[in-house]
Amino acid sequence: MIPSKDDKIVIVGAGCFGMSTTYHLLKRGFTDITVLERSDVLPAVDGSSNDFNRIVRSSYSDSFYAKLACDAIQTWKTDMYKDAYHECGVLVVGSNGQSSYKDAAFGHDKAMGLDLSDLPTPEALQSSLPKDIGAGTFEGYTGYLNRNGGWAMASQGLELLTEEARTLGAKILTGKTVGQLIRKDGQTKGVICTDGSTYEASLVVLATGAWTGSAFNADLDCTPMCTATGQSVAMVQLTEEEAVQYRKCPVVLDFSSGFYVFPPNAKNVVKMAIHNVGVTNKGNAKASTPRTIITHPVDGLAIPKISARALRAGLRKVYPALAERPFVATRLCWYNDTPDGDWLIGRSPADPGLLFATGDSGHAYKFLPVIGGLVADAVQGTLSPELTRKFAVDRVWGPPDASREGYAEGALEIDPEDLIKTAEDLLPDA
Secondary structure: OOOOOOOOEEOOOOHHHHHHHHHHHHHHHOEEEEOOOOOOOOOOOOOOOOOEEEEOOOOOOOOOHHHHHHHHHHHOOHHOOOOOOOOOEEEEEEEEEHHHHHHHHHHHHHHHHOEEEEEEOOHHHHHHHHHHHHHOOOOEEEEEEEEOEEEHHHHHHHHHHHHHHHHOOOOHHHHHHOEEEEEEEEEEEEEOOOOOOOOEEEEEEEHHHHHHHHHHOOOOOOOOOOEEEEEEEEEOOOHHHHHHHOOOEEEEOOOOOOEEOOOOOOOOEEEEEOOOEEOOOOOOOOOOOOOOOOOOOOOOOOOHHHHHHHHHHHHHHHOOOOOOOOOOOOOOOOOOOOOOOOOOEEEEEOOEEEEEEEEOOOHHHHHHHHHHHHHHHHOOOOOOOOHHHOOOOOOOOOOOOOOOOOOOOOEOOOOOEOOOHHHHOOOOOO
């Protein structure tokens, strides 16, 4: 069932998928779009799209994502996104024997004619960073610098897109937690919120991110196709003088371990993370649910101690001096992982009134300007057969995401007793 442009469409979730879809549908002439967001504020405090930076890279082993990222980067540079995008370059590295993903990404970036420097030795990698910061030796590593990439201010980008959607006529309602689907004759006809309010629609788009698997247990079992996983993030504080030097650095991304680190932000904070298998939070439930500052006000930002040690080890390889600093903050960034790392964009096979736009698998935000165009294509039935198969909810899963260590084995369950709890746990020798 293809909705007309006057039909009511309800989009559940005002994150990356939700707001990009809203914007693209409105630009195509749809007139009745309602966005329901559980958070009272936008962007959601605990949403994965609300952060101070996200990598924007074209470096993918999959040529589809590489080309789409280039399209996204061109849009990031337009006036609509103001100064949210920072093109500092991305230093892509991989250790000897674990460089297949990096090598494939280099091939795609080169084929697209991007501004690259091949860095085939550890010495070349080290020399690509400012001399006065004392970069690591990169022993056993090769890589390349992609100057056509960098990072985006995540919250700013989402705020700008949200305001543009409002200008185009979107109805965006906050504090609306959707708890149930309205169904008639096996087809979704709207949603019921936990406050009792109801919203009828010709089509409901679930853009609920890491909450997808746990939000609709009574109506849907999404656990076979997506799992919420928490990825560990930490920050160190620089002085203003130090930040001046480190701002000359690109984003550094190690595809061997998943470690990545940004240049300092406006507050002189350096953020790092590990893009790997992560942790789940199931407890006794079937589905993993994000554990955040909202659900656990005392320790919702705490990361596992083993992850803190891995972050420090990754930082030591790149910026040894910073690895001796205490972490000033941590958090878990919650992904919605599919078994193969490709997104979920398409209708429920048994329910034409329900369309999924989720399954970020930790690599959706960079596509904020364009990802909604794919969802709009799915809404209108114009998504190419190839992409329809690639993103189908009921597809045969492909091989696991090769860019993330441990992805094939699956995430480990979080242990609340092994989380960082004290100031001492943030120190280098913890």
